[in-house]
Amino acid sequence: MSKSKDITLLAVFTGIILLLAFTPLGFIPLGIIKATIIHIPVIIGSILLGPKRGAILGVVFGATSLISNTISPALLSFVFSPFIPIPGLTHGSLLALLICFLPRLLVGILPFYFYRFFARLFKSRKPSVSYLLAGIAGSLINTVLVMAGIYFFFGNAYAEVQNIPIKEVYGAIISIIAINGVPEAIVAGLITMVVLKIVNNSNRFKQLFR
Numbered sequence: 001m002s003k004s005k006d007i008t009l010l011a012v013f014t015g016i017i018l019l020l021a022f023t024p025l026g027f028i029p030l031g032i033i034k035a036t037i038i039h040i041p042v043i044i045g046s047i048l049l050g051p052k053r054g055a056i057l058g059v060v061f062g063a064t065s066l067i068s069n070t071i072s073p074a075l076l077s078f079v080f081s082p083f084i085p086i087p088g089l090t091h092g093s094l095l096a097l098l099i100c101f102l103p104r105l106l107v108g109i110l111p112f113y114f115y116r117f118f119a120r121l122f123k124s125r126k127p128s129v130s131y132l133l134a135g136i137a138g139s140l141i142n143t144v145l146v147m148a149g150i151y152f153f154f155g156n157a158y159a160e161v162q163n164i165p166i167k168e169v170y171g172a173i174i175s176i177i178a179i180n181g182v183p184e185a186i187v188a189g190l191i192t193m194v195v196l197k198i199v200n201n202s203n204r205f206k207q208l209f210r
Contacts, residue, residue: 010053013045014060021064036142038064039107040188043138044195046111047131058108062101069100075161079146079154087160095153103145111138111192127200128193135192136185143181147173 020026020038042061046054069077070084078084080100082092114137118130150158151173158173159166 006049006053009049010045010056013041013049013053013057016041017057017060017064021061021068026064036065037184037188039104039139039142040135040191042104042107043111043135043188043192046108046138047115047134047192047196048199051109051112054108054112055105056108058105059101061107062104065104066097066100076150076158078157079150086154086157088157093153095149099146099149099153103142103149106145107138107142110141111135114138128197131193131196132189135189138192139185139188140181143177143184147177147181 017026017038020036020041026036026038038061042054042057045057049057065080069080073081073084078086078092078096080096082094082096084092084096086093111134115130115134118133119127122130151169155169156166159169162169162172164172
């Protein structure tokens with residue numbers, strides 16, 4: 001792939017992420033947290049463009065999350081933005097940047113390797129399954145790491161926001177992963193599979209990614 005084509009495709013994926021991030025299409029409010037589908041173009045970009053470009057897309061994803069949660073905060077936005085005060089305090093925490101960026105960075109890197117692993121596992125005979133599983137895994141990385149960060153770094157504040165005892169935080173986190181994260185991952189896997197099948201079966205798209 002030529003450098004100019006590489007930059008163009010990276011710009012296209014970045015534009016899609018920005019479109020999703022700053023329109024109602026990208027973030028779905030679920031009461032105390034905003035579910036997102038922005039990870040899907042990051043996953044697809046990782047598989048198509050490689051882990052280095054995917055990492056850039058992951059950072060863009062994290063930056064949009066930081067901006068969105070700072071400008072239009074939900075009850076849990078303090079876990080994504082150090083500019084939003086933690087409940088009971090007058091300031092935020094820099095640990096929010098870790099939750100905001102690290103999972104998203106990995107979403108841009110690891111799906112590429114997940115896809116290669118599954119492709120070798122199935123000996124490239126079932127690319128659709130490899131796309132599906134890589135998409136699911138990439139989405140779960142985001143959900144699990146974000147929720148784990150909330151549990152370990154902001155467990156007490158999360159309990160206060162949820163109005164639950166601290167001992168129930170673990171169960172609440174697991175419930176969110178199961179109820180929201182798993183369906184979100186399945187959707188991400190299906191969309192990743194469909195998009196990459198179209199790319200793989202279209203000569204015009206194949207030429208773009210050579």
